[in-house]
Amino acid sequence: MPELPEVETIRRALEPLVLDESFIAIRLVDPAISRGDRERLQTGPIGRRITGVLRRGKHLVFALEGGKGLAVHLRMTGSLLLREPDAGSRVRAVLVLSNGVHLYFNDVRRLGTLEFLDDVEALFGRLGPEPLSDEFTVDLLHAQLSRHRIPVKAALLDQQIVAGVGNMYADEALFLARIHPMTPARNLDISPVTSLWKALRQVLTDAIASKGASVSTYALPNGEHGTAHFGFNVAHKKGEPCPSCGTTLQRMMVRKRGSYYCPACQPPSGDNTGG
DNA sequence: CCCGGAACCTGAAGGC
DNA sequence: TGCCTTCAGGTTCCGG
Structure with a gap:
């Protein structure tokens, strides 16, 4: 399941x-992979110089001249x-490049998307802060979480609260921070939020260093597998x-998502055991 | 605004 | 052995 570290590995x-x-x-x-207008997807990117490959959250974007882009989401x-x-x-x-490189978008489940972007910044603006950026401070995370009473596990999965965190890394970060996944986000004081902030950055940074976690079908473009899951x-x-x-x-369901945790290291705090 | 839940999708796994 | 149901989870949409 490609999350931030996996997408960043592919980007690099x-x-x-x-x-x-x-x-x-x-x-x-499979035309169903197209998000938005299919004609534009097939014609819009053609011939425009690729100025970079960007990642924002779990989105991978081939940046094109004129602020445009070709966006890939691997779901x-x-x-x-x-x-x-x-x-x-x-x-x-299949994405065919001027130097002969072919990129094969392989996807068993057909949930992934390909989209031509007229304005890359418009997509980026819909997402929350990048957890590995300088902008992402403890205070910002605290402010983001304080606006929600949903379980902190669910908050971490909300791409408008923090971009790029998925189910695996949310569980890993909550474990390192010793926070129960059901804890209401707004109940977290600055001290546990500081622990969570550190844990998120560490978990994501370590996973990138290991080229991502190959727990499902994830692979690098050359077919290589990441090893981050060995450190889970x-x-x-x-x-x-x-x-x-x-x-x-143990494993519990939080908002229909399987959540792995240690009942001793991550004890419930207060009224968060309701389910 | 806030939150829960369904839908999308298909292969794997589990139940009977 | 085989059919049926459930589950996995990132994202979007809908309803209360």
């Missing part, structure tokens, strides 16, 4: 391959590959002992 891998090149064809194998099972996978291929689109403390580890205290890790 692709940028040197496409910088200053241009798209010469956008082939829609659950999408990947951008330099070679078409021979087995189990579910190629939904709680995510997808129900029934295993907590690496900190040995207590059996």
